[in-house]
Amino acid sequence: MATLLVALLTILSLVVVGIEAGQKVIISLLDSAIAKGAVCLDGTPPAYAYRPGFGDGVDNWHVYLEGGGWCWNLEQCLGRAKIPLGSSAKLISTNNGSVPFQGMLDDNSTFNPDFHNWHVFKIFYCDGSSFMSDVEDVDPKHNLTYRGARIYDAMMDELLRIGMGNAKNALLSGSSAGGLATTLHCDKFQSLFHNTTRVKCISDSGFFIRGEHFIGGEWRDSFFSRVVSTHGLTNTLPTTCTSKFSPALCLFPENLVPDVQTPLFLIESAFDSYQISLTLYQDRSQSWINCIRNLMSCNLTEIEIMKDFRFTFINTLKSTIANSSSRRGYFVHNCYRHGHIEEIRGSTCSLIVGNGLANKNIAEAVGDWYFDRSEFQEMDMLNNLPRNCTGDDLPILEKKCSDYYIHHQMP
Ligand SMILES: *[C@@H]1O[C@H](CO)[C@@H](O)[C@H](O)[C@H]1NC(C)=O
Ligand SMILES: *[C@@H]1O[C@H](CO)[C@@H](O)[C@H](O)[C@H]1NC(C)=O
Ligand SMILES: *[C@@H]1O[C@H](CO)[C@@H](O)[C@H](O)[C@H]1NC(C)=O
Ligand SMILES: *[C@@H]1O[C@H](CO)[C@@H](O)[C@H](O)[C@H]1NC(C)=O
Ligand SMILES: *[C@@H]1O[C@H](CO)[C@@H](O)[C@H](O)[C@H]1NC(C)=O
Ligand SMILES: *[C@@H]1O[C@H](CO)[C@@H](O)[C@H](O)[C@H]1NC(C)=O
Ligand SMILES: *[C@@H]1O[C@H](CO)[C@@H](O)[C@H](O)[C@H]1NC(C)=O
Numbered sequence: 267m268a269t270l271l272v273a274l275l276t277i278l279s280l281v282v283v284g285i286e287a288g289q290k291v292i293i294s295l296l297d298s299a300i301a302k303g304a305v306c307l308d309g310t311p312p313a314y315a316y317r318p319g320f321g322d323g324v325d326n327w328h329v330y331l332e333g334g335g336w337c338w339n340l341e342q343c344l345g346r347a348k349i350p351l352g353s354s355a356k357l358i359s360t361n362n363g364s365v366p367f368q369g370m371l372d373d374n375s376t377f378n379p380d381f382h383n384w385h386v387f388k389i390f391y392c393d394g395s396s397f398m399s400d401v402e403d404v405d406p407k408h409n410l411t412y413r414g415a416r417i418y419d420a421m422m423d424e425l426l427r428i429g430m431g432n433a434k435n436a437l438l439s440g441s442s443a444g445g446l447a448t449t450l451h452c453d454k455f456q457s458l459f460h461n462t463t464r465v466k467c468i469s470d471s472g473f474f475i476r477g478e479h480f481i482g483g484e485w486r487d488s489f490f491s492r493v494v495s496t497h498g499l500t501n502t503l504p505t506t507c508t509s510k511f512s513p514a515l516c517l518f519p520e521n522l523v524p525d526v527q528t529p530l531f532l533i534e535s536a537f538d539s540y541q542i543s544l545t546l547y548q549d550r551s552q553s554w555i556n557c558i559r560n561l562m563s564c565n566l567t568e569i570e571i572m573k574d575f576r577f578t579f580i581n582t583l584k585s586t587i588a589n590s591s592s593r594r595g596y597f598v599h600n601c602y603r604h605g606h607i608e609e610i611r612g613s614t615c616s617l618i619v620g621n622g623l624a625n626k627n628i629a630e631a632v633g634d635w636y637f638d639r640s641e642f643q644e645m646d647m648l649n650n651l652p653r654n655c656t657g658d659d660l661p662i663l664e665k666k667c668s669d670y671y672i673h674h675q676m677p
Pocket of ligand 5: 551553554565566567568
């Protein structure tokens, strides 16, 4: 079981090539959350990192939900309570007290023209349930607390206390499990504001497909079913979904996205490396392990499996969007990766590493959609093979990217 988490971390570290700069922001504990019982799995107060807005960004707020998978049984959650994803104490010691803000969190206008001067409030993930759990009783034997939904609420209270309620523009985003959390919390987030505030959400790599008839279908169903039972989510999931589907199916975004009323943008890879690596085969052959780690070593059978995944993914996404009550923005590409917003090569400079659609970086596409400059609904239908969009080492990438933005001044 622990091997899965190790595999996940290996995948993530494969995708993040090279350490990026970006200013460091201090990790803070939300002590006021303790009285509300809004604590991490291990009982420590939840954590955030906040950089105030400046210039003409002082009325704009970007709230970002960290991702990091889920724990789906007691053993998993106990393990998680000992690492940063379940303990703020571990989070702070592991990171020496601060984290870099990069990609769409970066304060440098050269690399992040649309969002650099916003208030940025990153909420760390320490509950293992995509911020959905709210179990009153502490597990007495193991001393575990399942309170992700309370953490979300306590963080919103704090944001309102420091002035977010008067925002002109507000954005809730998150990646991976945080992208799923964004979909789950988006309408509640919107309800915090006056009707004159522009409020939108971005789910980044948060579209975990059910793929009922695709390889691993039964496992994916049982996985979310175990997340629901471990964290007691039956009554915390959106009733718009649970009135139609069993609770376990209400962690699949295809059953959630159609009911979200607030404008929602999906950033996705049709070859999502997390889903391909971790949700297809539970018993991985050495051949498959080599393939998911290095695309160059995939054989033809494995490439066909990836193409079939893309086909299932795209069809699921398309019908979800077709059934959605309001229009969606989306950027669905074919680079083999997972997570975008926090990385320069994932978002603000994606075009430079070969990941552009309609000739735009992901962050530009999002900016066009957010500020209503134009709609953005693009899916790469040309390439049906996974691509490795790693690109240059950071200094070269930064140079190319700043040259790009100098020649493409935003209005
Ligand atoms: C349970 O966790 C709380 C909060 O971290 C701590 O104060 C307490 O000593 C722990 N109890 C046990 C039995 O480990
Ligand atoms: C934290 O500091 C220690 C000791 O200076 C160093 O070895 C480690 O790499 C640092 N970790 C991070 C994430 O900066
Ligand atoms: C932004 O990054 C560029 C390139 O690294 C650098 O020259 C510039 O000083 C930075 N701007 C700010 C405001 O930090
Ligand atoms: C916004 O709210 C105000 C006061 O509640 C109301 O009068 C107005 O019609 C609302 N505007 C829109 C566009 O919904
Ligand atoms: C090709 O990949 C499949 C699926 O991973 C594997 O079962 C098979 O052994 C591989 N074939 C060769 C020749 O490596
Ligand atoms: C992508 O390319 C980079 C640089 O060539 C390489 O280090 C990395 O392993 C490749 N990733 C995959 C998943 O193939
Ligand atoms: C979505 O719409 C299609 C037709 O556009 C329909 O066949 C399908 O059943 C709908 N799915 C859901 C989950 O409502």
